[in-house]
Amino acid sequence: MSRNQSSIQKTINILKQLARAPYEMTALELSNELSINRSTVHRILNTLKDEMLVLQNPVNKKYTLGPMAYHIGIAYINNQTNSEQIKYILNEVAKETKQSVGYAMLIDGKIMNIYEIENYQPIKIGYRPGSFYPIHCGAYGKCITAFIEPKEKLKKIVYSSELYKKTPNTITDPEELLKEYEKIRKNGYAISNEESLLGAIGIGAPVRNSSGKVIGSVAAASIKSALTNSDFEFIKQKVIEAAQKISKFIP
Structure with a gap:
């Protein structure tokens, strides 16, 4: 249970970091900024990509928040x-x-x-x-x-x-x-x-x-x-x- 909670918190921290300027970061930058193991960052990002919560720029390889994150945010605003x-x-x-x-x-x-x-x-x-x-x-x-x-x-x-x-x-x-x-x-x-x-x-x-x-x-x-x-x-x-x-x- 503690491992699951730790993973959830890391996921939340990654999403919150991408919601701050400059709004895009590589996996290595996220790893360094959040002090999370790089392989863990990659694993979380891959899951978030599957759910369209993040997108990856094919040119510079940086991640940004995806359309599903916007969908969740706009649901809050509309509520x-x-x-x-x-x-x-x-x-x-x-x-x-x-x-x-x-x-x-x-x-x-x-x-x-x-x-x-x-x-x-x-x-x-x-x-x-x-x-x-x-x-x-x-x-x-x-x-x-x-x-x-x-x-x-x-x-x-x-x-x-x-x-x-x-x-x-x-x-x-x-x-x-x-x-x-x-x-x-x-x-x-x-x-x-x-x-x-x-x-x-x-x-x-x-x-x-x-x-x-x-x-x-x-x-x-x-x-x-x-x-x-x-x-x-x-x-x-x-x-x-x-x-x-x-x-x-x-x-």
């Missing part, structure tokens, strides 16, 4: 409460603003991208559904984390998290980040000004359940140089309105 209403609201905001618009949720203490619409921009920012976001930069991460309660729990999370620097604008000082969260709670929205990606600006608004607890965020991301002040204010208004509309569908 979310009122998913069609949420997608409809997001698509309307994207059409009106012509920006990248998405929805992220707090799931088991992690901030996960659930939906992303990038149909209306010539330049794709490239956020991926299923990606996890840090708590200290980006509209999703800051907007959701700012509303974690009680505040003692929030402070503990901030001081125990790795606040790494993604751009010169990324907040890495815990006290400064706590002040940023306070500002977000007061304003009712979060702004990410080139904190995750140089040249990009984002705005996020909280989504609440019927008890008033923040469980997610609607956010829009834009190319900063392409926006006027009035453009940004219009996008902000639409994002906040969308978050309020989605909140009405959350039990």
Whole structure:
């Protein structure tokens, strides 16, 4: 039984590793990264290939997640409460603003991208559904984390998290980040000004359940140089309105 459990855990670790950037690895790279015997990695990958959970590039021999992994993931997304209403609201905001618009949720203490619409921009920012976001930069991460309660729990999370620097604008000082969260709670929205990606600006608004607890965020991301002040204010208004509309569908 312990051997089976060990094999299952190794399989899970391989799938989780392929779900992270750069999203493709050779068997040797997986073996080295995960400290799993290479022959075991090959055996697991062959089984996953048979089930279409992974695919292998015939040219560079690297493995990626396969269509069945997508099928499982999309089943989870479609099982979310009122998913069609949420997608409809997001698509309307994207059409009106012509920006990248998405929805992220707090799931088991992690901030996960659930939906992303990038149909209306010539330049794709490239956020991926299923990606996890840090708590200290980006509209999703800051907007959701700012509303974690009680505040003692929030402070503990901030001081125990790795606040790494993604751009010169990324907040890495815990006290400064706590002040940023306070500002977000007061304003009712979060702004990410080139904190995750140089040249990009984002705005996020909280989504609440019927008890008033923040469980997610609607956010829009834009190319900063392409926006006027009035453009940004219009996008902000639409994002906040969308978050309020989605909140009405959350039990």
